[in-house]
Amino acid sequence: MTDATATDLSKDAAATAAVALVEPGMRLGLGTGSTAVIFVRRLAQRAAAEGLALRCAATSKATAQLAASLGLRVEELDDIGWLDLTIDGADEVDPDLNLIKGGGAAHLREKIVAMASDRMVVIADQGKVVDRLGQFHLPVEVIPFGWQTTRKLITRALDALDLGQRPVLLRQRDNKPLLTDEGNLILDLALEAIPDPQALADRLSRIAGVVEHGLFLNICHVAIIGRPDGSVVELQREDFE
Template sequence: MSGELSPIDKAKFVAAKRAAEMVEDGMRVGLGTGSTAAWLVRCLGQMVAEDGLNITAVPTSARTAGLARELGLKVVSLEEAKWLDMTIDGADEFDHDLNLIKGGGGAHLQEKIVATASDQMVVIADAGKRVDTLGAFPLPVEVLAFGWQASQALLEETLVSMDVLGRTTTLRMNGAQPYVTDEGNYILDLHLKRIGNARQLALVLNQIPGVIENGLFIDICDRVVIGHGDGTVIVRDINEGTEERDRLDFMEEDNLFGDLSD
């Protein structure tokens, strides 16, 4: 055990734990990437080991796949699963309409493919990820390594006509080298500050030569599970128009999740 959980860790943990309770025996489940999603994988691993939960998992990155296998989950590819009952993933930002910015972990291409190949997408997040307007978090755009500078110039030119507050773009780095995605591509982070029309921007960005996919998830998320540091969990369902509030207690054994970090 690694000591008492911090409020932000508690928020992530209770969101993940509540979402794990939505998973039923026999489901095919997409597993997201990132710190909050990693908590989910550990919760599911505990359910598999202790409760005999039988699920098939489709990870959205190599590191999520590694963690899932380590914890005893049955891992298959999306090609093998064909279609999923549910995808559970984190988000860097979400708004009132459950539109998202994702890709802080560099896996938004696989995450979007898996999420849209599912009957429903559930987002797990701490309350700090909720925003009135998307854009404070840099928007990731995955681009081909070939000609990435030309793609960057076209992106910056396109942003001039978009309803955004900032137009700076940067190549994501991994130390002294460009960050490389699981697909061998680069990521350009768009520092927009505020996105006035996320739907329009998502469509326009993907028309630029060299752009593979952007991190705007529009009309994809069905439910969001919002964790708070006091253990409170709010579940919003955009389709049903409902909001449920619950509170999860912390047990000593929950501290086994405390070694996870961003």
């Protein structure tokens, strides 16, 4: 079994386990990313087979288009009002269920949807579980106006937290700056490690021009980690407030 095959099987195991959490009549938040895509497909299969009446809010245009094409009812978050459950992927998950998200450039909408939910469940493969956040580049969504100045302010914030002279990279696609669904830019922070995620989150949130960062702290309730053999491990924060 190749590493890629093992990862795909792990993602499918996590997504399948998450589908079992869905109850008839639920208001669901649908995540973005490769594992979330599997979840949406599995969810649509179950909804069609059982005739589930679900109301879904998507965290990206891509997820909305996929879900609608598979027959799921997709609505605007404000029209639904509040969600029972959001199921989404993550780029990193630490032992306290803090996350880095935004590899798919959707972390702004993902955080809004997650925080408008009674529960957030993360689905991932074992490779996303880390002892400490930061190996994955931390995405920061910024408005286009004055973005280079915003990048300088981010660099100063990193220096103030003794995180060193780390690259702050403008994310590109097809040799052009990538634009989010909101028309913003993404700056990726190559930090290697984040000793104090809360301190960094607070600093980034105070910078003018920063729309949202990819640190999801004290938001995730449960993480379902898939294994290649089809089994899963469920991680839960007992002290969640």
